[in-house]
Amino acid sequence: MTQTDFVKLVMPFKDKVFRLAKRLLVSNEEAEDATQEILMKLWRNKQKISNYKNVEAFSMTMTKNFCLDRLKSKQAQNLKIVHSNYQDNNTSLQKEVENRDSVDWVSKIIEELPEQQKIILQLRDIEEYDFDEIAKVVDMNPTAIRVALSRARKTIREKLTNTHSYGVK
């Protein structure tokens, strides 16, 4: 497998890997490092790639495991929480500021979720995977995934409503 073949194979899901890493590790830099690490691992084992049925799902599983390992390791205790890159060009300034604030809130709320729910929510609501694919990545049965997803969604909304009505009611 040449470098161009590899890049072609990896291109479609490298952003998904990055976003999942960022969801779990929070920091932008950490997520970039993790993504690079995952891609390098894939590149090193490029001979075996053809044996994998679903490279994307495999990579996502790798990312999940890698990030959870990172979180458990001691290095991760120096992790900083950095939010800098949310943008939306269509709305007026006031709404934009408002949106930014609320969107920030959402990511803060998601941060507080258990890892399992974070991963599932990320794969389902952002990457739009179907339940079978998620099942492969997180190694759970679809029903359990649905339950976790439902819990995650409800928690987010509950907390969002609380923060929104804070000071108003």
Next chain:
Amino acid sequence: MVLNSIEKLLEKYDNGETSLKEEQQLKAYFAQDNVAPHLESYRIMFQHFKTTKQELYTKDVPLKPKKNFVYQWISVAAVAVLMLGIFIPKIGEENRITSLDDLSPEERKVYFQTKEALAMLSSNFDKGTSGLSMLSDNFSQGTSSFNALSLASESFNVGAEKVSHVNMLGNTTNKYLKNTKENK
């Protein structure tokens, strides 16, 4: 109407039962500006999903092809062999014997004994050669006489040919005599 169906979808969504297609519908609804105020929290959520999805990984990954280390080691081995080839003969030259003075007395004695023995052998060999040359002389003499003999045999052949002519003549005379007898 629309709001009603959206609310139903949202309920399903909260229970994690929506399909990807239904979620697309919800996303499309919350992407627009006029969202019902009581669904504001959902809007923020979907807004978040949308913006997060736009994040891209832009860093370059340095992909280096694997080097084959075997070839490198082969070149190292070749250099080692070359160096050995250059230096080892010189090591041998350092203690090579070049004159008689380098030998111990015993070795010198042995050397002279051997030399004497070889000289004796060579003198005997000379005798043998002289005898052999004499033999070769005789042999060449023999060959020359043999040549003479072959010459003689050649002249004999010539003689025999002539004799056959005489024979033929005899035959014809016989025939002639027979004929004359029959005529009588």
